[in-house]
Amino acid sequence: MEERNFPTIEGPVCPRPFHHMEKIVLGHGSGGRMTRDLVEKIFLPLLSSPPLLAGNDFATLPQVKNGSVLAVSTDCHVVSPLFFPGGDIGRLSVCGTVNDVAMSGAQPYYITAGFILEEGLPVSTLVRILESMKAAAEEAGIQIVAGDTKVVEKGKADGVFIITSGVGLIHRSQKISGDQAKPGDVVLISGTIGDHGIAVLSERGDLGFSAQVLSDVAPLNHLIQAILQTAPNTHVLRDPTRGGLATTLNEIALQSQIGIRLEERLIPINPAVRAACEMLGFDPLYIANEGKVIVIVPAEEADQVIQVMSSHPYGKNAARIGVVHELPVGRVLLQTTIGATRILDILEGEMLPRIC
């Protein structure tokens, strides 16, 4: 049988015991600690495969017959409302998966799209969403190659859910993964944080005022290819989506078993996002982004990466925001603007449901 010749991906067996949780709650979709609990205690022990256990948003898969490596990823999109300032579920569903594949260092080529439609959805709404997907796919330079559509009764879905999967190829030998951050590395961000989450909340009316903020939703694959050309020793690429910058850096600190120290004054934040967060008591470090990338590189490559990002439309406000240390292992520390040091923990429970 041919699959005998195809390597099973080897890795550690998931050691975590099954853990009792009774019912799914919204917090399980937050991207924070409750999501991690659900994934680690329920999904991984039951579906464990080494790529899943690696803890990235993509899987890299060996190919038998040549040196290149497949990268695949999948993302469910349930954002509410379907249209928001700067984007919509269609653009989000293409960019989300393009970006997850690109974060492996792969060039994404193909996307599949599954649609779960609620009975009664206006077809004109669907058309607007598909037009937006097409435009995003063209911008990213990828093709939507397979699809599926299901319809459920009114009240059994919410307009439309779109699930995309992406396939790319990694043409390089340097491994890029959340477990590759090294002490001495520099932490970069490609621009302002929190824009996507605040734009969606504003459109929902949850702010009580209009925030004048546009979502940053964008395909980052071209930006990432430019980064990798200038910084071939890049260690980590990851987009800080659900759970925001703080939660994503915590994941990396745990995967790499290192500590990360951030300087608050260096983190770029749109003034309108900062103002909205202050009024609502949100911390922008935990707000979702859909068009930003965290880049962790050896110190000697950091300046060139900042330069490359700054000259790209999706990296205009790129900044160096922190440094990787040996200690404290698995922790992210924030040096605040008033000089204090604060532990930035992973997001607890639910802050903003259905943000992506």
Added chain:
Amino acid sequence: MEERNFPTIEGPVCPRPFHHMEKIVLGHGSGGRMTRDLVEKIFLPLLSSPPLLAGNDFATLPQVKNGSVLAVSTDCHVVSPLFFPGGDIGRLSVCGTVNDVAMSGAQPYYITAGFILEEGLPVSTLVRILESMKAAAEEAGIQIVAGDTKVVEKGKADGVFIITSGVGLIHRSQKISGDQAKPGDVVLISGTIGDHGIAVLSERGDLGFSAQVLSDVAPLNHLIQAILQTAPNTHVLRDPTRGGLATTLNEIALQSQIGIRLEERLIPINPAVRAACEMLGFDPLYIANEGKVIVIVPAEEADQVIQVMSSHPYGKNAARIGVVHELPVGRVLLQTTIGATRILDILEGEMLPRIC
């Protein structure tokens, strides 16, 4: 940029005009003519890529650096209820995508899985579903390599929807596709039809009685590899899911621009399925299957395929059911048991919503 070296898949531009439809209705998910209308008039003109236009349940994708070809597919699973005689949404979600990839002649290797969970879903239900996915993946010999989980508010989904995508590799030069049927070919089916649809209906209580029928949901990749070893010139493989045998053969007749003639007395049907259909006025030729494959091969290879299928657990009741003719182009004709000839059209509208 690397994507310049990666071939864009070329093919005809979709010629169909945008067509007015107002709202999504359940019939758009039936797998029959309304689904085809939605796909042809809305999805294809907007998302057109040559693999989508090819009209198969999979896309085959060229690879630059070696001779093998990627096959990918995606499937949304919204079956209600989640558990039914012979299977559940977990087994269905693995088998559905394994089978779609396998129908290209590929060996499926990897699956990604997206979960949309409704707030309030008992975690014990999720655990049962994941255990079933794991068992099906092991049986198929594939790995679940990437996943995503989203949670929506109570009443915005229905328990759990599972969306899987599969990746496989085609290691052969013979093209297998719905457009490859040739006059003189023989049409085979791997076993009894209608079992899945009737099992789900029975569990829903829609029959008014218990049908004692088990769903046939099964991974067919090993069966298909065995078929291809004995019949290297196989022209078409397709699983008759939504819309059933009749609708699937109509799709093939249109893609290949040939006519298909079936003999009703040769089509294997479980007596309990036949009885349930007679009581309810359903035609088993339009009922969904989840563990059957239609095989269209040159006449000289048909006997060996029947023999190979019959000796496999998932091909026990394999039968030769019809022949491919030049005419009538795009039509399926049924010679009934009483000797009349009937046109078997594509399924109209909705017969059985949320069957998969």
